[in-house]
Amino acid sequence: MKTMNIISLLIFVLFLSACTQESQNKFSRSLQNWTGTDGVLDIYMGEKLVKRFIKIDKLSTAQSTSGNAARDYRYGYGYLDNNLNYQVDAGEKKVYFEISGYATPYIFYDSPF
Numbered sequence: 001m002k003t004m005n006i007i008s009l010l011i012f013v014l015f016l017s018a019c020t021q022e023s024q025n026k027f028s029r030s031l032q033n034w035t036g037t038d039g040v041l042d043i044y045m046g047e048k049l050v051k052r053f054i055k056i057d058k059l060s061t062a063q064s065t066s067g068n069a070a071r072d073y074r075y076g077y078g079y080l081d082n083n084l085n086y087q088v089d090a091g092e093k094k095v096y097f098e099i100s101g102y103a104t105p106y107i108f109y110d111s112p113f
Helices: 002-018 021-035
Strands: 039-045 048-056 060-063 070-080 094-100 106-110
Touching: 039 070, 039 094, 048 094
Parallel strands: none
Antiparallel strands: 039 048, 039 106, 048 070, 060 070, 070 094
16 A cells, blocks of 8 residues: 555656646646735835735736637735735725736735735
8 A cells, every 4th residue: 555655746746746837827827826825915106016915826917718818817805905014904995906917017026924
């Protein structure tokens, strides 16, 4: 039984190493989507931070309804952090948001807290 577990683990590792980098990234993202993240999205206007969304599970890229092409925006759900303190305070609600891929400078990262 122990030998079978070791062989299975070895086959899985070999399979993963044979995948392309993109396939490995997709696997990692799907695992992360399943386990969840605590992402933060900062949106800037020039050099000034104007909006922050916190507790984002994932940031998704919109797909074309006719074909496999990606659209030029990303979307997700998160809490609008009005006072930019990285905490969900009274009155701050979970909202849907979209970000343009062309005009909006933004940074998406894991919560530092």
